[in-house]
Amino acid sequence: MKPREASLQQEPAPDLTARLTDGHHQALKLWLRMLACTMRVESSIRSRLRSGFGITLPRFDLMAQLERQPEGLRMGELSRRMMVTSGNVTGIVAELEREKLVARVHDPHDGRAFVVRLTPAGRRAFAGMAAVHEGWVTELFRDIPARDKAQMIALLDKMKRQLNDDKED
């Protein structure tokens, strides 16, 4: 394995591309492509959230997670789902609590524990942003033919299952 192949650049030099086309480096090539596309979309959404709503992407993600769970989520579960450290989650929750967009309440399944929930105001605030967010994603992907989109969704679904299996090894 040559070290050059693992670099996370977005435009490989021609010689590198040529070498990556042999099957051997297919996994790395696929990963670098996924990462490049995801980073581009994410960076665009991040800056639109900032300029459009004055909020960070982790804050949007956290509200999105809560929106999916009307019963609320424990801090540890939130942190696991967002794949960020619990310190980050604590900070964002504290900020949203001050703005009365989330509330900490007793876990209905375990009175000694607490869960975080969106307040009605938080739910309304998120609803507005989520609709605009979907519009941005639709716009960013507007030049991708519907057939390609459907094909990628199917392939990514398959990949997600395989990555899950991998985790359970």
Place this chain on the structure above:
Amino acid sequence: MKPREASLQQEPAPDLTARLTDGHHQALKLWLRMLACTMRVESSIRSRLRSGFGITLPRFDLMAQLERQPEGLRMGELSRRMMVTSGNVTGIVAELEREKLVARVHDPHDGRAFVVRLTPAGRRAFAGMAAVHEGWVTELFRDIPARDKAQMIALLDKMKRQLNDDKED
């Protein structure tokens, strides 16, 4: 547009999945799948880098960027390529400089400016990590058939070009 669809969860509830299958929400569905797969792989690589080499993912990424540019890169260009703030880049460069893995030298094209380069020791250190990193990616994607990999690479290449075009609007 319904707000629920914009949540970034990894396992949509059945009713949501059903609604997402109509063409209308295809872009969002594709984006959530891309994000979920990328986050899973990234999180696995992040924790392997930490336990295997005791380093962070941004540090690995920064060395990967420099490895691709033997002439060196200016701080602003490094930050742009890594899509992180220049404050983050400054911190990592300072750390790598203390360990003599990178050096700041005069830009050969503009003597008043500085570029960051890997030192020979940095190049050797990165080479070892990059080889192991490629092994991890190969392992993570081992259950994905070669045909699926090739198809995804082609679709992502197309997407990358379309996202670029979008940027130039």
